[in-house]
Amino acid sequence: MKLLGLFNYWVFAVLLMIGLYALISKQNLVKKIMALAIFQSAVFLFFITMSRVDGGTAPIIQAGVSGQIFSNPLPQVLILTAIVVGISTTALGLAIVVRLYEEYGTVEDNEILAMDRES
Amino acid sequence: MNLADHLPALQVALPLLTAPLVILLRNGFLAWLAALVASLASFGLAILLTQAVLAGGVPEYAVGGWQPPFGISLNIDGLSALMLLLVTGASSLGLAGGRLSLRRDIDNRRAPMFYGAWLIALAGLCGIAVAGDAFNVFVFMEISSLATYILIAAGRDRRALSAVFKYLIIGTIGATFYLIGVGFIYMMTGTLNFEDMALRLGEVIETRPVIIAAGFITIGLALKAAIFPLHIWLPRAYTYAPNAVTVFIAACSTKVSIYVLLRFNYGVFHGNLLGHSDLFSVFIVPLALSGILLASAIAIYQGNIKKLLAFSSVAQIGYIALAAGLATQAGLMAAQLHMFNHALAKGTLFLCVSAFVLTSRSTRISNLAGIGRRMPWTMGAFVIAGLSLIGVPGTAGFVSKWYLVVAVMSVPGWGIPLVIAIVISSLLAVVYLWKFVETAYYGTPPDGDVSAMEVPLPLRALIWFAALANIYFGLAPQLPIALAESGTGTLLGGLL
Numbered sequence: 001m002k003l004l005g006l007f008n009y010w011v012f013a014v015l016l017m018i019g020l021y022a023l024i025s026k027q028n029l030v031k032k033i034m035a036l037a038i039f040q041s042a043v044f045l046f047f048i049t050m051s052r053v054d055g056g057t058a059p060i061i062q063a064g065v066s067g068q069i070f071s072n073p074l075p076q077v078l079i080l081t082a083i084v085v086g087i088s089t090t091a092l093g094l095a096i097v098v099r100l101y102e103e104y105g106t107v108e109d110n111e112i113l114a115m116d117r118e119s
Numbered sequence: 120m121n122l123a124d125h126l127p128a129l130q131v132a133l134p135l136l137t138a139p140l141v142i143l144l145r146n147g148f149l150a151w152l153a154a155l156v157a158s159l160a161s162f163g164l165a166i167l168l169t170q171a172v173l174a175g176g177v178p179e180y181a182v183g184g185w186q187p188p189f190g191i192s193l194n195i196d197g198l199s200a201l202m203l204l205l206v207t208g209a210s211s212l213g214l215a216g217g218r219l220s221l222r223r224d225i226d227n228r229r230a231p232m233f234y235g236a237w238l239i240a241l242a243g244l245c246g247i248a249v250a251g252d253a254f255n256v257f258v259f260m261e262i263s264s265l266a267t268y269i270l271i272a273a274g275r276d277r278r279a280l281s282a283v284f285k286y287l288i289i290g291t292i293g294a295t296f297y298l299i300g301v302g303f304i305y306m307m308t309g310t311l312n313f314e315d316m317a318l319r320l321g322e323v324i325e326t327r328p329v330i331i332a333a334g335f336i337t338i339g340l341a342l343k344a345a346i347f348p349l350h351i352w353l354p355r356a357y358t359y360a361p362n363a364v365t366v367f368i369a370a371c372s373t374k375v376s377i378y379v380l381l382r383f384n385y386g387v388f389h390g391n392l393l394g395h396s397d398l399f400s401v402f403i404v405p406l407a408l409s410g411i412l413l414a415s416a417i418a419i420y421q422g423n424i425k426k427l428l429a430f431s432s433v434a435q436i437g438y439i440a441l442a443a444g445l446a447t448q449a450g451l452m453a454a455q456l457h458m459f460n461h462a463l464a465k466g467t468l469f470l471c472v473s474a475f476v477l478t479s480r481s482t483r484i485s486n487l488a489g490i491g492r493r494m495p496w497t498m499g500a501f502v503i504a505g506l507s508l509i510g511v512p513g514t515a516g517f518v519s520k521w522y523l524v525v526a527v528m529s530v531p532g533w534g535i536p537l538v539i540a541i542v543i544s545s546l547l548a549v550v551y552l553w554k555f556v557e558t559a560y561y562g563t564p565p566d567g568d569v570s571a572m573e574v575p576l577p578l579r580a581l582i583w584f585a586a587l588a589n590i591y592f593g594l595a596p597q598l599p600i601a602l603a604e605s606g607t608g609t610l611l612g613g614l615l
Contacts, residue, residue, distance in 0.1 A: 016299075023288060036291055043298050050306045075305065078254055082298065085261045089291050092265055096272060096284050103277040112281050119278070 008049035015042035027109045029100065033093040040086040044079045051075035126171070127180040127193040127249050130164050130203060131259075133157060135242035138235045147222065147230030154234035155214045158241060162211050165203035165245075172200045173601055179251065187251065188315035194251035197605025201455060202248035202371075202378050204602075205462045209370035210241045212466050216581045217363020219574070220473045224275055224361040233273055237367070240266035247375050252311040253301045256379055257294065260343070263375070264290045267368055271360040282355035289342055289352045296339030297379075303332035304387075313386055320391040333388050333395070337380065337402070344376035346403070346440050347410025350433045357429035358482070362473030365425060369432055370466035374458045377439055384443075385451065385610040396446035403444035408540055410437030415547035419554065424472055425482045427551055428465065431508065434544060435461045441537075442523050448607055449526035455603035456596070457519035460507065463592060464516055467504035467585040471497050474574045474582060484555055488562025493572050496579050498559055500586035505552040507589040510545055515592040518600075520545070 019039025026032055051072040059070035097107055104112050122129075137157035144150045171177045172195060180193040195203075214237070225233045243263025250256045268290075272283045305311060307328050308319040323329060338349075345353040353373070357365050388395050411434045418430035439461070442454035474497045475490055476482055491498035503514070510520035520541070527537040573579060592599060 020292070023292070029284065032288060036288065039292070040295055043295055043302065046299065047302050050302065075302075081254075081258055085258065085265075088265055089261070089287070092268060093284070093287050096268070096280055096287065099272070100280045100284065103280060116278050116281055 008045060012042050012046040012049065015039075015045065029097045029107045029109060029112075030094070032109070033090055033097065036093065037086065037090050040082070040089070044082060044086075047075040047079045047082070123167075123171075124178070124180070126164055126168050127177065127195050128182065130161060130168065130249055131242050131246045133164065133242075134161055134238040134245065138238040138242065141238060142231050142235040144231050147225070147227040150231040150234040151214065151218060151221065154238055155211070157238055158207065158211045158214050161241060161245065162204075162207040165200070165207045168195055169200040169204060169598075169602065171195075172197055172605060188310050188312040191255060192251035192312060193249045194313070195249060196609040197602040197607075198378065198381065198455060198610065199248045199606075201459055201599065201602040201606060202375060203245060205374060205459060206241065206244040206248065206371045209367050209462060209466050210237070212370070212470060212581070212585060213363045213367035216470045216578060216585075217361075217366060217473060219477055219578065220362045223477075224363075225273055229273075233270070236266045236269040237364075239263075240270060240367075244371060244375050247379060251313055253304070253313065253316070253383075254311045256382075257298055257301060260294055260297070260376075260379070263372070264294065264343075267372060270364045270368070271356050273364070274359045274361050276359045278355065279359035282352075282359045286352040286356045289349075293339045293342030293376075296335045296342065298339075300332040300334070300336035300339060303328040303335065307332075313382065317387050317390065320387065324391055325393060329392065333384075333392060336383050337399070340376050340380040340383070341403075341406075344373045344380060344440075345433060345436055347406055347414055347433055347437055350410070350414070350436070353433060354426050354429040357432065358423060358425040362425075362469070362476050366466055366469040366473060369429070369469050370462040373432070373436055374439070374462060377436070377443070377454070377458065381443055381451070381454070381610060385446075389446075389611070400444045400446050403440050407437045407441035407444055408537075410434060411441065411544040412540060412547070415544045415551065418551040419547065421551075422484055423482050424475070424484050424487060424555055425469070427484070427555065428468055428472065431548065431551065432461075432465060434548070435465070435508070437544075438519075438523060438541070442526055445526055445530060447526060447529065448611060449522065449529060451607045451610055452600075452603050453519060453522035453526045455606050456522050456599055459599040459603075460515040460519045460589075460592065463585075463589055464504045464507040464514075467582070467589060468501060468508065470582055470585055471501040471504065474578060477574055478572045484558050485562075486565055487555075488558050489560075489564035489569055491556070491559035492569055493564070494574070495571075496573055497582055498556075500582045501559075502556060503586040504589055505556065507593065509548045509552065513590065513593050515589045515596065517593055518596045 019035050022035030023032055053069055053071045056069045056071035059073040101107050104115055134157050141150050141153045177195040182191040240263050243259045246259030247256055250259055268283050268287050272279055307323045308316055310316050310319055342349045357369055384399055414430050414433035418427050421427040439454050439457050442450045475487055479487055507514035507516035510516040524538055528534040
């Protein structure tokens with residue numbers, strides 16, 4: 001079951017590529033921001049997957065319970081931080097898209113580029 | 120523990136904690152003043168840390184008393200101190216010299232927010248230089264990038280927005296690639312601390328995840344550092360940002376990414392991956408060479424002085440990358456010195472440009488015709504910084520070019536061709552700078568008015584202070600050389 005065992009890593013790679021492809025190919029700036037969010041989520045999944053320990057449970061120490069196997073809490077903490085970073089990036093990106101729409105009247109990358117070339 | 124022991128933490132905490140206070144000040148001038156004071160205080164801290172490094176090193180700082188490798192550690196060596204001087208110095212120069220141009224570019228109502236973002240960017244960049252572990256570097260990198268996007272988006276021209284959107288997308292891809300690389304390393308070593316990582320990578324040497332990690336980290340950081348051809352975000356972002364912001368970011372933001380690149384590729388991978396230096400050289404040297412030649416050539420055809428200088432930055436980053444890619448002691452020395460000297464020259468040049476824009480309100484070279492006769496002081500400083508950029512003896516640029524040529528000459532078989540490439544690129548720099556200098560001195564102003572119009576005396580004095588610093592560090596380069604030597608020692612020693 002080696003393939004299934006690596007299922008999460010496959011999903012990570014596929015999501016990453018979906019995000020990167022959409023970033024490059026989509027002209028709509030809102031779609032680009034969504035692609036960026038997918039791209040970053042793939043990395044979150046990657047970190048969470050590697051923190052998993054077989055048979056491990058949530059890393060909470062309880063009185064009277066010992067000898068348990070815990071999943072590694074560190075990557076989970078890292079990803080909490082990275083999620084905050086990701087949300088901030090998305091929020092700022094969308095704010096810039098709003099400003100772009102106010103100034104250019106469109107959210108299509110190629111149309112904005114054409115207007116930039118004229119000026 | 121007395122206060123001096125807390126300097127590494129204060130370096131980040133001071134601007135970070137001043138930022139919300141600045142936002143509370145509902146007055147553009149007060150906010151600017153507070154930001155300037157915080158920035159100068161950070162510069163003071165950087166000088167204190169530099170003295171401590173030169174006097175024998177700064178002990179590792181364990182945040183919250185948690186000892187590394189479990190706790191977060193802050194490490195200051197020669198290279199970090201060099202970066203701190205650059206970052207805080209560029210920020211102070213941009214704020215002090217940018218008062219008039221920022222007052223024009225930024226609404227008084229929005230100014231406190233803007234200066235708050237400026238200080239957060241400063242805190243993030245300082246954080247990258249002091250952080251001793253890979254994940255904190257990522258967080259600080261994102262803090263500084265997000266704040267920088269806000270600063271650039273404040274530009275008056277609407278093209279600032281489309282430029283910053285591109286920067287945001289590419290910058291985030293770069294940072295995410297870096298994060299993937301860090302993830303792979305964490306998977307193999309179980310540590311994020313640079314020192315610990317360098318030790319433990321030896322046990323999992325030549326495994327595929329580590330090689331993939333090296334690839335992701337190098338590409339991600341090369342995107343952020345705008346190494347040719349990954350520089351496409353840079354020229355427009357520099358051109359349409361407010362002029363004072365360009366002084367700040369052009370002098371230091373890409374260099375900080377190169378700093379992390381050096382930290383990883385030499386501090387961590389170099390001693391642990393077989394043939395790493397060959398692979399790294401093969402990857403980076405051709406890119407760097409095409410960068411220094413093509414970007415210099417493109418700069419010649421720019422009609423906008425800020426865009427011209429931005430392409431020149433891409434070429435100069437090429438020099439730094441070339442020196443770093445040689446993977447020799449001399450090369451690393453040259454890379455660090457050039458980071459310092461280029462920041463000095465480019466900061467001065469962009470400061471002069473911001474002064475030109477104050478009086479003539481345009482960055483188009485054709486509109487700046489005759490500006491050299493109308494603003495002789497500012498133009499004089501521009502010429503001095505330009506000479507330093509070219510690498511004329513007696514200026515700071517010469518010192519690092521000299522180190523670069525010496526480093527390149529020792530490459531077996533490739534010494535002469537590489538030197539020829541450097542000479543050609545320097546000649547191209549003469550051409551693109553001369554193009555502007557000629558128009559500025561001998562061109563006829565668009566409205567035919569040649570009466571003198573200089574910027575106020577304090578700004579002129581600051582511009583000349585920056586220009587004279589280019590000469591000072593050309594004649595007495597002991598400080599950057601000492602720091603670069605200390606930095607090279609820790610990088611090639613593998614351990615901090």
